[in-house]
Each structure stands twice: as C-alpha cells, then as structure tokens.
Amino acid sequence: MRTPPPGLRERKKQATREALREAALRLAVERGPDQVRVEDIAEAAGVSPRTYNNYFASREQAIVAAVTADREARIAAAVAARPAGVRLADAVTEAVIEQYTNTGEREHEALLLITTRTALRDAFLDTAAGIEPPLTAVIAERLGDAGARTARVLAASVAAAVRIALEGWLQPGGSFGAGGLVVPSGSLPDQLRAALAPLAPAFDAAERHT
Amino acid sequence: MRTPPPGLRERKKQATREALREAALRLAVERGPDQVRVEDIAEAAGVSPRTYNNYFASREQAIVAAVTADREARIAAAVAARPAGVRLADAVTEAVIEQYTNTGEREHEALLLITTRTALRDAFLDTAAGIEPPLTAVIAERLGDAGARTARVLAASVAAAVRIALEGWLQPGGSFGAGGLVVPSGSLPDQLRAALAPLAPAFDAAERHT
C-alpha cells in the first residue's frame, strides 16, 4: 500500500531539499553561521532565493535539517518495529534513544557549531516537535481508535520531554545554585531516559485501557 | 516576599505593553487583521515601530496577547491556591479549565476574529506554551527538589495537552472520517478534560514518589 514508486517530481523535490541542507551546513561550517545568507545557500544549491523559502521557513532550518535529517520518521519506524509484547513506554523510550545516539562524526561537528549560536540552538530544539505526528500515528495504532486523542497527547508529551532532555544536554555545565545540589548534565541517553521516565505511568495506563 | 512596590519603570513598561495589545486588537477588529501593519499599531500606541518589536516578536503576538492577557500567571496562582490535600492532577486540570472559561464578551468576539486567519490561530495556539514556566514552578514546589526535572516534563506535557485541546476546539466540525466515528468537537472544558486526563497517572506517580 505504501511507496508506489515515487515519481520524478517527488525525487526532484527531495534532491532540492537535500541540496539546500548540505549547502547550508557546508557554508555554515566553512565561514561561520553568521556569514551565510539565504542567497548564498540558494546559489550554492542552484535554486533561487525564493525557492529556498518554499522549503525552509527560516535561515536556520536548513542548517539544522542537515543534522536532523529524517530522524522523526526513523523514530516512528523504530517504535513500530518493536514486538507488540513490550511495554509501549519502553518501546518509545528505547526507540528515541536509539535514533538520537546514532550520530556520525560529521553530525557531532555540526552540533558544536549549533551550540555557538542561540538562533541555531533554538531551531535545533524546535525539531524535536517534529516527532509528534509520526509518533502519534504509531501510538494510535497500538491504542486503537478509541485512544486517538490520548495518542496525540502522549506523542506531544514525548516531544516536549525530548526537547527538555536536549536542552539540558546542551546546557554548558552543572551550575552550583545557591543551596542547591550540583546537577551535572549527564550523557544524552541519560538525559532522555530521565525526561521520559515520568511519562511511563501515563503510557501504562493508556495501554491498560485498551 | 513578593511585590516590593513596583517602581515607575516597571509600571510604564506594563502600560506600554497594554497600550500595544489594545491598539492591536482594536485596529484588527476595526479594519480586518490583514489591514493592520505594525507601524499602525505602534503609532496608535504612541511608540516607535522599533519599540513594538521590543515587546512582541511578531505582528500577531500583540493581537493574541490582548485575549490571552496574563492567563499563565493566573493558572499557576490557581493551582497554588488549591489545598495541599487534593490530587495534583485534579488541581491542575481544574485550574486550567477555570482560567480558560473565565472569558468575557470582548474576548469571545476576538476569538472569532482569530479563527479567520491561520497566522493568528497559530499565534494563539503558541500562547499555550507560555503556561509551562509558571506551571513548572508550582509543580516543582509540590514535588520537592528531587522532582525538578519531572515537574518540567509534566508542565510541558500539560502545555502540549492544552494546545491540543484548543486545536480541537477551534476545529470547525466533526468530520465523518471513512469508517470512523463522528467526533463532535465538544465544549472547551470537555476538550481540556479529555486532553489532560491521560496525564493524570503521570501526576499520581510523581506525587507518590515524594
């Protein structure tokens, strides 16, 4: 039912999208994020500046997209791939961690770049929201038709938790707050686990209700 | 400990903010949302266009802010006001519903306006995210220092759920999906209750863990 051979039109679109992503990241690394205008990216990708904005709503999105790629779809697929027996909460948690730690060398370099500019950091954190639609779909599949709204809420909560985890991870260092304990920002998997853990009871209850 | 008499500076800031809000809403109602430029709003409020953007990051924010006002703070206060005995999940749910249904006549008219333009609709939905910081604070107070991250996740989840509820509420009509059931978009309180319900188990577990 899925993927009836994608036509030329769709393939060209994806090619343009990727060309813009790659051009944006390359230029940003080469000359620094602030020395890249959309005009430069568009030119490097061989399209008009106007077309750039048909694909990305902001200058930062293209740069960030090169790192993010299609992580959203991969997370959803990873959840769907788990056997139906495992707890939904575990399936989601592991799928998220799995797809966020499969990071190549080039991506790591790009992340360092991203942390240096607030605008890029924000754009990167915003990508976490992108996992909501596909996650909603796979969760809804497990919960059945009655749990459509619940699936949506849970998916959105996961997206929010992931955002929080990423935020904590990108945070410079553990600050020694007045009278507070030191909170060393752990590894990314740890941050993700900690952020997603509080949602597990909600998943369990939703699953039980089917 | 709070509200050491706010100085002149702060009062002027709030006055400017409100002047901009009111001017934006009034002009939008008078001549239609698309016939209002930031320049017009700024002029009507007696400040420079540049100052407008010191208060609001987008053209739509000011219009929406006139309806939203300081709902975020009121929700947090309403939660804090509940006796310590009640379930945290219930306290939050009731506080949210309470503050979202205290809607005057003028606000209702403005909401009709908002639904007519996608940009305004989006800006309005984005305001739901604003409840996260104050909610985080009150929830963290109940959970203690150990549950800081949990409080953050729960607050963000509530914000996401509220957004979903508002989205469903603003949705025109129940669509008769192929083979699916009719889903009449209920009243706002109903939507909020339905969206927040799945999170209750997470709140209960968090409370139990203290």
Place this chain on the structure above:
DNA sequence: CAGGAAAAGTGCGTACACGCAAGTTTGCGT
C-alpha cells in the same frame, strides 16, 4: 502521444525582525 491540469520554480515588491549605536529616562547610592 497529444494536450491540458497540477505542481514546482522564479522575479518582484512589501512588510517584518532585529543588531547596533546613539539618545533619553529611571533608579539608587552618597
């Protein structure tokens, strides 16, 4: 394999967002 409909790309014009470097007002210590 035409030929028309739909979609993607483009040029142009307008308005918006925001950094920067003044100028102005408020707050506070002495």
Place this chain on the structure above:
DNA sequence: ACGCAAACTTGCGTGTACGCACTTTTCCTG
C-alpha cells in the same frame, strides 16, 4: 540633591519571510 549606571526607547540599515503573478516542468488521461 547630585550624578552615575543601568534600563528603556529610538533611528537606521540589513537581511529575511512571503504573497502574487507568471513561466517551466511533470503528470495523467483519453
């Protein structure tokens, strides 16, 4: 009461976002 420092406002300049009308490309159906 004075005056300095911090905060707020503003003008200016640059780059970005996007609506609209038009051209080019891809798709589909007879």
